[in-house]
Amino acid sequence: MSPRKWERADLVSDGGPKSRWFTGPSAEGWLEPVIMEWELTGESWMDRHVHDEYAYVLKGHLFVECNGVTVEATKGELICVPAGFTGRYWAPTYTRMLGVYGANPTGGPMTHVTFKRLSEGQP
Secondary structure: OOOOOOOOOOOEOOOOOEEEEEEOOOOOOEOOOEEEEEEEOOEEEEEEOOOOEEEEEEEEEEEEEEOOEEEEEEOOOEEEEOOOOEEEEEEOOOEEEEEEEOOEOOOOOOEEEEEEEOOOOOO
């Protein structure tokens, strides 16, 4: 088997954060990691998954709230929202992240989805 390569591509928005998928999730489930690149610019994203969700900060400043606790990360730091919990991700100015989804053998859907622009002074 040979190595696989994904070419550089622009991030695009379909009504949510700008993103691109390297390996996409499947409604039937998956055992290998799902990998995406995404960014927030004065925006907030919230969702709940049945799998662990990791956000590795490539650039900027990211805040994540889960289960009443808020953590922040900058370039080179990683945050994980555990399976079954709702995570709220936001960047008052800008952040670019590598997102990695853990295994999801059942293919359970994402729920509690909210995307919005932040107002001045709003976290």
